[in-house]
Amino acid sequence: MNIVLIGYRGVGKSAVGRRLAARLGRTLVSTDAEIVKRAHRSIPEIVAQDGWEYFRDLESDICRELANRDQLVIDTGGGAILRAHNVEVLKKNGTVFWLEASVGTITKRIGGDTQRPSLTGTKSFVDEIQDVLRERTPKYQAAADHVIRTDDQPIDQLVERLLTLV
Numbered sequence: 702m703n704i705v706l707i708g709y710r711g712v713g714k715s716a717v718g719r720r721l722a723a724r725l726g727r728t729l730v731s732t733d734a735e736i737v738k739r740a741h742r743s744i745p746e747i748v749a750q751d752g753w754e755y756f757r758d759l760e761s762d763i764c765r766e767l768a769n770r771d772q773l774v775i776d777t778g779g780g781a782i783l784r785a786h787n788v789e790v791l792k793k794n795g796t797v798f799w800l801e802a803s804v805g806t807i808t809k810r811i812g813g814d815t816q817r818p819s820l821t822g823t824k825s826f827v828d829e830i831q832d833v834l835r836e837r838t839p840k841y842q843a844a845a846d847h848v849i850r851t852d853d854q855p856i857d858q859l860v861e862r863l864l865t866l867v
């Protein structure tokens with residue numbers, strides 16, 4: 702059984718995933734890192750050259766492949782839940798944990814991130830986070846087996862909470 706981490710960027714999926722995988726002696730796989738590796742380009746380059754649809758296609762391929770493996774900690778990209786098929790395949794052999802945080806926390810954590818292109822292209826940074834979260838929150842809720850709030854929580858405490866739910 703895999704442990705699947707979902708949530709908006711900046712909620713702590715990568716940090717929690719690394720610590721959790723180490724604690725459990727499992728392999729951590731980041732869907733975004735796998736996309737970059739497969740495409741031989743950064744995410745902003747992929748999106749600029751081929752668009753979000755192509756990026757999402759790569760993401761779906763990787764979700765499908767990871768769902769066929771076992772004993773992984775999977776750190777998904779924030780938009781992996783946009784395609785119901787991704788959620789379906791990841792849940793077949795995984796428990797899904799939605800890591801969530803407030804807009805203020807997310808803004809502080811990812812304010813300097815240059816590895817992800819704008820999702821809307823036209824809004825302010827904070828407006829984009831609010832709008833995207835408004836759209837995605839029902840999808841995160843529907844996908845999640847468990848919800849863990851990460852605001853002001855030390856990583857070790859988040860990992861312990863997750864371990865009690867596994």
